[in-house]
Amino acid sequence: MNIGKIPENVLKHSVLHQIHTRKQDYRSEGGNLEVLNGAGIGEDCAIFALSYTDVMASCVREAAVAIRQDSLSKSDILVGEPRVTMAHLLRKCANNLAVSGATPAAATITLLLPEGAEPDLIKGLMQEAESACEELSMQIVGGQSRVTKAVTVPWAVVTGYGKANRNTYRTAKHAKAGQDIVLSKWIGLEGTAILAKRYREKLLDRYPAYLAEEAADFDRYLSVLPEAALAMKSNVCAMHDASEGGIFAALWELAEGAGVGLTVDLKKIPLRQETVEVCECCGVNPYELLSGGCLVMTSEDGAALAEALEAEQIPAAIIGRTTDSNDRIIRNEDEIRYMDRPGMDEIYKMGL
Numbered sequence: 001m002n003i004g005k006i007p008e009n010v011l012k013h014s015v016l017h018q019i020h021t022r023k024q025d026y027r028s029e030g031g032n033l034e035v036l037n038g039a040g041i042g043e044d045c046a047i048f049a050l051s052y053t054d055v056m057a058s059c060v061r062e063a064a065v066a067i068r069q070d071s072l073s074k075s076d077i078l079v080g081e082p083r084v085t086m087a088h089l090l091r092k093c094a095n096n097l098a099v100s101g102a103t104p105a106a107a108t109i110t111l112l113l114p115e116g117a118e119p120d121l122i123k124g125l126m127q128e129a130e131s132a133c134e135e136l137s138m139q140i141v142g143g144q145s146r147v148t149k150a151v152t153v154p155w156a157v158v159t160g161y162g163k164a165n166r167n168t169y170r171t172a173k174h175a176k177a178g179q180d181i182v183l184s185k186w187i188g189l190e191g192t193a194i195l196a197k198r199y200r201e202k203l204l205d206r207y208p209a210y211l212a213e214e215a216a217d218f219d220r221y222l223s224v225l226p227e228a229a230l231a232m233k234s235n236v237c238a239m240h241d242a243s244e245g246g247i248f249a250a251l252w253e254l255a256e257g258a259g260v261g262l263t264v265d266l267k268k269i270p271l272r273q274e275t276v277e278v279c280e281c282c283g284v285n286p287y288e289l290l291s292g293g294c295l296v297m298t299s300e301d302g303a304a305l306a307e308a309l310e311a312e313q314i315p316a317a318i319i320g321r322t323t324d325s326n327d328r329i330i331r332n333e334d335e336i337r338y339m340d341r342p343g344m345d346e347i348y349k350m351g352l
Helices: 008-018 086-099 119-136 189-198 200-204 209-221 225-232 246-258 273-282 302-311 346-350
Strands: 034-037 046-049 054-064 103-113 139-147 155-165 180-184 236-241 261-265 295-299 316-323 328-332 335-338
Touching: 054 086, 086 103, 086 119, 086 155, 086 225, 086 236, 103 119, 119 139, 180 302, 189 200, 189 209, 189 273, 189 346, 200 209, 200 273, 209 273, 225 236, 225 295, 225 302, 236 246, 246 261, 246 295, 246 328, 295 302, 302 316
Parallel strands: 103 139, 261 328
Antiparallel strands: 034 046, 046 054, 054 155, 103 155, 180 295, 180 316, 236 295, 261 316, 328 335
């Protein structure tokens, strides 16, 4: 298998189809725990009932980590895996929780460290994690740190927890046929920032410095907490945080999780000019590039949702609709193509 997410057919048959135990026997307040939403394609979080009114959302994210993203060089790459900061990893967890309608509250952190790791490395990683948690109003409540021969660079696993209302939490299954598909901000932001940092000199050979600097600073757009919170107040039906595999993967996963089809207008998918230039320079497809910071939403009234987001200076666009078929269609003027199952993210094709 290629680097990155395992293929969807492998996920279905080798992972999801092996999960048979179900715990859905919540009977009364203080009774047994009920799992309202578990593992599945297009699902960002598991949802647990805490009482008649409250639920807990949980999500897991992991990656090779470094103390400062801007200090990374090509020698820091582990078999094509891009390393991120602890702050980046925690923000991705917070994003996933917000997409479920939950307020991020706590996190556990597991650190796997290579032989020879110094205490200052652990201290630096945890200081950055604590700083990010303070910003996100999350508390680090536990975890584990271990030195092992199984890794050659530091590896972190973050589990995030949040609280939501039992009547208003969101999953992919809340998307139904006939809803508008709305995107926040722009696609490819996360991948653009990584490529712009790593290939700065290559970009400067072709473009003015301000373009390379602006693209590298796209990290500032990666939180979707503001739009998720606003969408929850604007009758959003379902949300999915675009990430690995790009916008095409996010759309496919949401449709697959909901059991619906979709029709999307390629020309309406929002794309920054900096992303266009960086992708052209690096030879990657922006529609299949890491797209953290872009929130995919469905709504019965996409125009009202987009208007509410725009009123708060959050760019938003209606790009299509969900349908009652299994077809996932991309229209580009008179051309029609059917979406493929998500493949390897374009970022890995650059050796990152």
